[in-house]
Amino acid sequence: MIERWALVSGLLGDLEAYDLIQRDLKKTRGVTSLFVLGDLVGPERNCDALLDRLKNPHRGDLKPDCIYGWWEEQLLAERGFRGERKADALRLSQGEDAVNALLNTVNPSNLNWLASLQFGFIELDCALIHGSSSDVGDNLTSETSPLILLDRLTRLNVNRLFTARSTKQFHLELTGGGINSQVKDLNGKREQQQEVPKRSVIGIGAGLNYTLYDVGSDKTHFLTAGSKTNPKRKGFA
Amino acid sequence: MNHAIISCLHANLPAAKAVLNDIDRQGIDTITCLGDLVGYGPQPNEVVELIRKRGIATCQGCWDEDIIDGLNACECSYPSQLAERRGHLAHQWTDDQLTDENKSFLASLPTSLRRDRLLFVHGSPNSQHEYLLPDMDAFAALERVETAGADILFCGHTHQPYVRELRDGSIRVRLQNADHECDQGEELTLPMRKIVNAGSVGEPRHGSTNATYVIHNDATDEVEIKEVPYDVGRTCQAIVEAGLPKVFAWRLSHGFEFAEQAEDASHVCER
Numbered sequence: 001m002i003e004r005w006a007l008v009s010g011l012l013g014d015l016e017a018y019d020l021i022q023r024d025l026k027k028t029r030g031v032t033s034l035f036v037l038g039d040l041v042g043p044e045r046n047c048d049a050l051l052d053r054l055k056n057p058h059r060g061d062l063k064p065d066c067i068y069g070w071w072e073e074q075l076l077a078e079r080g081f082r083g084e085r086k087a088d089a090l091r092l093s094q095g096e097d098a099v100n101a102l103l104n105t106v107n108p109s110n111l112n113w114l115a116s117l118q119f120g121f122i123e124l125d126c127a128l129i130h131g132s133s134s135d136v137g138d139n140l141t142s143e144t145s146p147l148i149l150l151d152r153l154t155r156l157n158v159n160r161l162f163t164a165r166s167t168k169q170f171h172l173e174l175t176g177g178g179i180n181s182q183v184k185d186l187n188g189k190r191e192q193q194q195e196v197p198k199r200s201v202i203g204i205g206a207g208l209n210y211t212l213y214d215v216g217s218d219k220t221h222f223l224t225a226g227s228k229t230n231p232k233r234k235g236f237a
Numbered sequence: 238m239n240h241a242i243i244s245c246l247h248a249n250l251p252a253a254k255a256v257l258n259d260i261d262r263q264g265i266d267t268i269t270c271l272g273d274l275v276g277y278g279p280q281p282n283e284v285v286e287l288i289r290k291r292g293i294a295t296c297q298g299c300w301d302e303d304i305i306d307g308l309n310a311c312e313c314s315y316p317s318q319l320a321e322r323r324g325h326l327a328h329q330w331t332d333d334q335l336t337d338e339n340k341s342f343l344a345s346l347p348t349s350l351r352r353d354r355l356l357f358v359h360g361s362p363n364s365q366h367e368y369l370l371p372d373m374d375a376f377a378a379l380e381r382v383e384t385a386g387a388d389i390l391f392c393g394h395t396h397q398p399y400v401r402e403l404r405d406g407s408i409r410v411r412l413q414n415a416d417h418e419c420d421q422g423e424e425l426t427l428p429m430r431k432i433v434n435a436g437s438v439g440e441p442r443h444g445s446t447n448a449t450y451v452i453h454n455d456a457t458d459e460v461e462i463k464e465v466p467y468d469v470g471r472t473c474q475a476i477v478e479a480g481l482p483k484v485f486a487w488r489l490s491h492g493f494e495f496a497e498q499a500e501d502a503s504h505v506c507e508r
Contacts, residue, residue, distance in 0.1 A: 142412050142414060145383075145425070146408040146410050146425050147376060147379060147380050147383060147384075147408065147425070147427060148380060148384065150376045150377075150380070150408065151376065151377050151380040154374050154376065154377050155377070168414070168415075169414060169415035170412060170413065170414040170415070171412070171413045171414070172410055172411070172412050172413075173410065173411045173412075173413075174408060174409070174410055175409045175410060175411050175422060176408075176409040177406070177407040177408040177409045177424065177425075178405075178406070178407065179375045179376060179379065179403060179404070179405065179406035179407075179427065180403075180404055180405045180406070181375045181378070181401055181402060181403045181404070182401070182402045182404075183371045183372070183399055183400070183401045184399065184400045184401075184402075184460075184462075185371060185397065185398060185399040185400075185443070185462065186398065186443060186444075186445070186449075186462055186464065192372070192375065194374070194375045194376065196376070196407075196408050196409070203414075205415070209415065220413075222414070222415040
């Protein structure tokens with residue numbers, strides 16, 4: 001069977017949104033895997049019901065494979081799961097109130113499960129990460145310099161990087177180009193030429209906006225749960 | 238104007254003195270040091286005090302950092318487990334030898350120095366532990382320089398001196414997002430940038446026992462890699478007498494690292 005992945009992120013404790021996505025996926029042909037790329041939790045609402053559903057899928061749910069995202073990183077850091085680090089990034093960007101709000105949205109009984117989540121998955125020649133290989137908070141968008149995108153791909157030696165941090169949906173394909181370099185050392189000079197490998201960075205969206213990826217054809221479909229969007233119109237190969 | 242860049246002195250006083258004498262003979266009075274004043278070698282206090290006395294602008298190397306912060310880097314600090322075991326021995330010995338005053342000096346060093354379009358770091362702008370090897374992926378190498386906002390990046394850490402010019406680069410992209418059909422694509426022209434690795438004063442690994450450093454002319458951007466012979470035997474003897482691993486003396490007398498190479502230059506320390 002040809003694989004089709006569903007990629008979800010940024011639920012921020014929103015069980016209703018997750019339920020809508022699951023309903024969409026039941027009606028969509030051929031979805032073989034569901035990857036939830038972090039930001040399961042957030043500061044706006046109690047997240048325990050969603051976490052329980054992710055840990056204990058309902059009958060008929062596509063079983064989710066989850067990794068941690070930026071919000072989990074902040075929560076776990078503040079709760080002492082990251083050594084001496086605290087939720088510094090959150091504290092700096094949104095203040096002490098946001099840190100306290102986040103702490104109150106997750107029951108401590110869920111922390112060990114969140115702490116067990118991985119940084120990312122490597123599936124086939126694809127990396128599935130909340131931010132990037134550089135950092136869970138790496139905010140890659142379609143506006144990010146292609147040089148940086150290529151670096152993030154190169155660090156993992158993958159052809160496709162699925163990222164969620166920006167919350168945007170985009171598929172940016174590196175289609176060509178190259179670079180020359182000359183190295184001079186004590187043995188002399190040598191020239192090198194390198195071509196840009198055909199690689200892609202895909203932003204999968206957040207919340208109700210999610211992405212389907214057809215592994216065999218390398219097509220992405222950007223969808224919104226609960227809408228009647230025709231995936232064919234938004235496919236991209 | 239010519240200025241000199243030195244790196245990786247590694248507690249080798251005869252080599253440090255020889256290089257500084259060579260620089261002085263050329264009338265160059267601007268010197269930048271890219272760190273790793275200590276580690277492996279037998280004269281850590283003497284080398285730190287020489288740099289302090291000369292008032293040489295210095296950024297912190299991975300060894301300098303580890304002596305202050307402890308050995309908490311991930312596995313990328315050493316190219317192999319064998320090298321790691323030897324490194325830990327040298328770390329403990331160096332930690333025991335260094336005076337508090339010299340440790341304070343190492344702790345005070347910045348991780349980078351910048352002069353206009355020139356950036357000086359030990360390993361890379363990302364980490365003192367990242368190796369920018371001469372043949373690493375050219376786009377990744379360019380990214381390190383460009384993201385740091387520099388035209389020329391001076392680094393050390395590999396103990397292999399080189400000058401790498403990255404030019405005529407371009408990347409073509411095609412974008413699709415949720416709101417728009419696929420665009421026609423566009424091409425980004427990449428700027429020309431340079432990486433200059435100063436090699437190593439105190440522990441060369443380029444196939445010769447000579448100490449290395451570089452001279453850069455900031456008007457012409459020409460770079461000259463310099464080799465300086467020094468009394469290698471004297472340092473080797475001091476290594477053995479200090480009780481440091483004898484292989485440090487062996488490799489100093491051969492000019493290359495014993496059996497290991499960093500395999501993943503793109504790895505960034507996740508300490």
